[in-house]
Amino acid sequence: MADRALTGMRILDLTQFEAGTTCTQFLGWLGADVIKIEPPGGEQSRRNRPEVPGLDAMFFLVFNANKRSVTLDLKHPDGRALFLRMAERADVVVENFAPGLMEKLGLDYERLRAVNPRLIMARIKGFGLSGPYHEYKSFDMIAQATGGVMSVTGFEDREPVRCGAAIGDTGTGIHTAAAIMAAYIQRQRTGQGQLVEVAMQEVVANLVRGRFVDHYRDGRPGRRRGNEITGGVPGGAYPCAPGGLNDYAYIYVQTMNQDMWRAFVAAIGREDLVADPRCADARTRWEHRDALNDIIAAWTRTRTKHEVMAALGKAGVPCGAVLDTGELLDDPHLNARGQVHTIDHATRGRLRLPGCPVRLSASEAPTTPPPLAGEHTAEVLGEVLGLSVRDVAELRARGLLG
Amino acid sequence: MPKALAGIRVLDLTQYEAGPSCTQMLAWLGADVVKIEPPAGEPGRTALSDQRGEDAWFFLLLNSGKKGVTLNLKSPRGRAMFERLVTTADVLVENMGPGAMDRLGLGWETLRRLNPRLIAASVKGFGGGGPYADYKSFEWIAQAMAGAMSMTGAPDGPPTKAIGGLADTGAGLHTAIGILAALVQRQATGVGQQVEVAQQEAVVNLLRIHLRDTYATGKPVPRQGNRSVNAAPSNIYRCRPFGPNDYVFVHCATVEMWKTLTKIVGRPELGDDPGYADRRDRVKYIDAIDDMIEAWTEKRTKQEALEILAGAGVPCGAVLDSTEVLSDPHLRARGMIVELEHPRRGRYPMPANPVRLSDSPTEMVRAPLLGEHNAEVYGALGYGETELDALRRDGVV
Numbered sequence: 001m002a003d004r005a006l007t008g009m010r011i012l013d014l015t016q017f018e019a020g021t022t023c024t025q026f027l028g029w030l031g032a033d034v035i036k037i038e039p040p041g042g043e044q045s046r047r048n049r050p051e052v053p054g055l056d057a058m059f060f061l062v063f064n065a066n067k068r069s070v071t072l073d074l075k076h077p078d079g080r081a082l083f084l085r086m087a088e089r090a091d092v093v094v095e096n097f098a099p100g101l102m103e104k105l106g107l108d109y110e111r112l113r114a115v116n117p118r119l120i121m122a123r124i125k126g127f128g129l130s131g132p133y134h135e136y137k138s139f140d141m142i143a144q145a146t147g148g149v150m151s152v153t154g155f156e157d158r159e160p161v162r163c164g165a166a167i168g169d170t171g172t173g174i175h176t177a178a179a180i181m182a183a184y185i186q187r188q189r190t191g192q193g194q195l196v197e198v199a200m201q202e203v204v205a206n207l208v209r210g211r212f213v214d215h216y217r218d219g220r221p222g223r224r225r226g227n228e229i230t231g232g233v234p235g236g237a238y239p240c241a242p243g244g245l246n247d248y249a250y251i252y253v254q255t256m257n258q259d260m261w262r263a264f265v266a267a268i269g270r271e272d273l274v275a276d277p278r279c280a281d282a283r284t285r286w287e288h289r290d291a292l293n294d295i296i297a298a299w300t301r302t303r304t305k306h307e308v309m310a311a312l313g314k315a316g317v318p319c320g321a322v323l324d325t326g327e328l329l330d331d332p333h334l335n336a337r338g339q340v341h342t343i344d345h346a347t348r349g350r351l352r353l354p355g356c357p358v359r360l361s362a363s364e365a366p367t368t369p370p371p372l373a374g375e376h377t378a379e380v381l382g383e384v385l386g387l388s389v390r391d392v393a394e395l396r397a398r399g400l401l402g
Numbered sequence: 403m404p405k406a407l408a409g410i411r412v413l414d415l416t417q418y419e420a421g422p423s424c425t426q427m428l429a430w431l432g433a434d435v436v437k438i439e440p441p442a443g444e445p446g447r448t449a450l451s452d453q454r455g456e457d458a459w460f461f462l463l464l465n466s467g468k469k470g471v472t473l474n475l476k477s478p479r480g481r482a483m484f485e486r487l488v489t490t491a492d493v494l495v496e497n498m499g500p501g502a503m504d505r506l507g508l509g510w511e512t513l514r515r516l517n518p519r520l521i522a523a524s525v526k527g528f529g530g531g532g533p534y535a536d537y538k539s540f541e542w543i544a545q546a547m548a549g550a551m552s553m554t555g556a557p558d559g560p561p562t563k564a565i566g567g568l569a570d571t572g573a574g575l576h577t578a579i580g581i582l583a584a585l586v587q588r589q590a591t592g593v594g595q596q597v598e599v600a601q602q603e604a605v606v607n608l609l610r611i612h613l614r615d616t617y618a619t620g621k622p623v624p625r626q627g628n629r630s631v632n633a634a635p636s637n638i639y640r641c642r643p644f645g646p647n648d649y650v651f652v653h654c655a656t657v658e659m660w661k662t663l664t665k666i667v668g669r670p671e672l673g674d675d676p677g678y679a680d681r682r683d684r685v686k687y688i689d690a691i692d693d694m695i696e697a698w699t700e701k702r703t704k705q706e707a708l709e710i711l712a713g714a715g716v717p718c719g720a721v722l723d724s725t726e727v728l729s730d731p732h733l734r735a736r737g738m739i740v741e742l743e744h745p746r747r748g749r750y751p752m753p754a755n756p757v758r759l760s761d762s763p764t765e766m767v768r769a770p771l772l773g774e775h776n777a778e779v780y781g782a783l784g785y786g787e788t789e790l791d792a793l794r795r796d797g798v799v
Contacts, residue, residue: 003587003591004587005583005584005586005587006583006586006587007587007590008590009586018611022607026579030579030583031583031587049614049632049682051614051617051618057614058613058614058617058618059611059614061614062610062611062613062614063610063611109760127732128736128758130735130736131731131732131733131735131736132731132732132735133712133732134732135713136712136713136717136718137659137712137715137716137717138717138719139653139655139717141628141636141651141653141719142651142653142717142718142719143719144651144719145638145649145650145651145719145720145721145722146719146720146722146727146730147722147727148722148723148724148726148727149564149565149566150638150651150721151646151647151721151722151723151724151726152565152723152724153554153562153563153564153565153566154555154556154562155559155562156646158556158559159627159628159638159649160628160638160646160647160649160721161554161555161556161562161627161628162554162627162628162638162651163550163554163564163565163566163568164549164550164551164552164553164554164564164609164612164623164625165545165548165550165553165554165564165568165605165608165609165612166608166609166611166612167564167566167568167572167608169611170607170608170609170610170611171572171575171608174572174575174576174579174607175575175756175757176757177579178427178431178575178578178579178582178757179431179757179758179759181579181582181583181585181586182406182407182431182432182582182757182759182762183406183759183761183762184586185406185407185410185582185585185586185589186404186405186406186407186408186432186759186761186762188589189408189409190404190761192761194759194760194761194762195759195760196757196758196759196760197758197760198756198757198758199736199738199756201732201733202733202736202738202753202756203756204566205727205733205738205739205753205756206571206753206755206756207566207567207568207571207572208565208566208567208724209463209464209567209571209753210419210460210463210464210567210570210571211565211566211567211724212459212463212724212727212728212753213450213452213458213459213460213463214724215724215725215728216459216462216750217452217459219725220725221647221723221724221725221726222565222723222724223646224565224646225565226562227542227560227561227562227563229542237546237551237560237561237562237563239560245552245561245622245624245625246552246561246622248546248551248560248561249546250542250543250545250546250551250563252540252542252543256449309537313534313536313537313538314536316538317538318527318537318538318539318540318543319537319543320539320542320543320544320545320546320547321546321547322546322551322552322561323546323547323548323549323552324549324552324553324622324623325549325552325553325609325612325613325615325616325622325623326616326620326621326622327549327622328548328549328606328613329613329616331547332532332533333528333532333533333534333535333602334532334602334603334606335532336531336532336533337529337530337531337532337600337603338531339603339606351617353610354603354606354607354610354613357576357599357600357603357604357606357607358576358577358579358580358583358597358598358599359529359580359596359597359598359599360580360583360584360587360595360596360597361595361596361597361598362584362587362591362593362595363583363584363587363595
């Protein structure tokens with residue numbers, strides 16, 4: 001496939017688990033040649049709670065489409081030498097190892113730059129390469145705690161709550177993907193590579209920056225407010241039929257938009273509320289929010305969340321059914337847009353995976369099956385380093401390739 | 403100073419958050435971002451302000467590093483000036499309501515005719531081509547429709563929104579990726595293209611990890627509060643002085659982390675017990691483990707607990723509130739929180755660029771005042787002072 005945005009970009013992918021793998025999967029969708037280099041036996045997340053013993057875990061499969069896999073023992077000096085030869089012929093190296101590991105392997109940026117000054121090296125760390133926390137380990141929820149999102153999520157009378165979506169991990173992966181492409185564009189002018197660094201704590205702070213407003217306004221931390229939007233009626237998650245755990249619809253009528261309010265009351269068959277003095281404007285609606293929210297919930301409770309969304313969506317009122325993960329893969333809109341891709345995996349059979357969330361009109365983004373560990377070792381070593389089948393067999397016999 | 407995106411000009415028609423977060427990232431990476439606002443200012447600048455007549459903090463957080471011009475796209479002269487700007491640009495970004503660009507007569511075909519090299523990016527709630535295409539969206543709607551709300555909150559509570567800009571800034575960053583990829587492709591092909599990101603899909607991408615449980619069980623992922631069904635300990639624990647955010651998050655993935663933790667809290671025998679070696683096996687004892695850890699954290703502040711646990715290699719994060727994030731010593735030391743000076747708002751701490759490029763340092767420049775760069779940007783198009791005065795009088799700029 002020649003006509004893709006990143007055709008010709010070769011990435012050596014040393015990533016594991018989520019924060020790094022999401023970055024390289026994204027670049028793979030955009031057309032880069034992503035070569036995942038795994039230790040013999042495969043990257044750890046292949047075995048992260050496998051649903052079927054011995055098969056690659058779904059954890060691995062959702063983050064490693066559109067890559068080729070090579071196994072290589074980087075703990076062996078000859079394995080490292082082989083890696084450096086590949087780095088000479090690559091555009092990008094991405095890693096998200098624990099702090100200090102690449103240095104211990106002797107594969108820090110200075111070493112890589114010495115073999116290939118055009119190389120872009122991207123390093124993902126929990127707290128970055130400098131500063132008082134830089135040696136601390138991190139995970140998605142650690143980044144969420146220290147990036148501020150947890151303090152504002154949840155209900156006021158309860159404890160802080162982790163955000164379900166993996167903004168610390170995948171959020172970091174997408175920031176890193178953006179940085180790598182910017183460095184690649186710069187290299188086309190300068191001819192030089194560079195070091196890219198992204199810290200998970202900082203990514204979360206960037207994603208939540210819009211919620212720092214409370215601090216600026218009154219110098220106090222933002223409060224947890226559950227699902228409510230201060231001043232907004234309706235503004236929140238309203239219960240729907242048949243009353244299951246996720247049978248809710250999120251509805252919001254913009255406070256300054258009285259036309260939207262009129263469209264809303266018409267859609268729920270309560271035009272009488274237009275003349276109701278409690279509904280004169282957003283301020284009076286907020287004063288009477290308990291009574292009005294009861295009226296709204298009485299309407300939503302007799303309908304499913306999909307019926308509520310269809311009725312309000314068509315009326316121009318922002319409304320979203322609270323979909324669970326199962327409903328997501330079946331969602332008619334995502335499927336109509338071709339966002340749910342079906343792949344045939346060598347050992348797990350047919351699988352549905354969410355595809356590339358960015359659409360480029362001139363760069364298709366099909367999803368190819370995540371590779372088995374070492375599936376492309378011989379192919380890649382032949383293509384990149386010109387090694388023969390016999391050379392590869394010899395390396396394998398020496399245990400370098402697992 | 404060298405910049406990754408030096409020489410790339412971005413016309414920014416964005417508003418609120420999903421679009422501005424995209425163009426702010428491009429500005430940090432060195433692009434020349436010209437924010438084009440209606441003569442009264444975009445709603446994120448005006449309607450969301452805590453003080454009438456002052457630029458909203460919301461706006462200052464999302465529009466640093468940009469030039470600001472005003473232009474009435476609905477007036478014929480404004481429209482003509484916009485078309486001239488399009489011929490000078492590499493990228494156009496917008497996040498107006500569905501169909502708004504077409505109603506302005508600025509659909510893709512028109513833009514492409516004006517400048518075949520243009521990359522035109524749109525951020526939408528649901529994106530075109532499916533049954534929800536015309537539905538309005540904003541942060542919480544997209545979180546609801548992407549599954550994020552269903553998996554956030556206490557097991558005995560309702561679905562809960564996450565207060566990060568997953569759908570807004572999240573979609574903005576996805577759009578930045580699309581634009582950068584299209585710029586790379588243009589160097590090979592010489593022509594631009596359309597980039598589209600739907601908020602619903604960006605959020606699905608941010609939570610795809612949780613689909614694994616659905617694949618395995620066919621059931622929706624349950625709300626688990628702060629706990630995990632796959633690991634213990636993995637939770638928040640109360641700390642002194644017991645304020646609303648006095649907690650630390652502790653997560654032990656490996657047996658080494660667990661051993662270290664048990665030594666610190668004074669229960670080393672549990673670290674050596676093979677029945678506790680695997681994080682999944684420990685879920686059986688989750689209540690006792692949580693009590694054991696909290697008995698230790700309750701004697702300390704979150705900062706003390708963080709230093710001891712994280713310093714010993716146990717993954718731990720203090721639950722920082724927004725004020726603490728802005729003053730966090732680590733973020734300050736790394737330059738992630740910087741002080742900016744605004745002519746009307748004074749000095750304020752600003753979260754900077756979380757992406758660091760060794761050869762493209764980020765310069766943090768405060769958000770522009772309304773129309774601050776009119777003379778500079780329109781001057782470069784050849785408009786003189788008297789002409790601009792006339793345009794101003796007629797409400798075009």
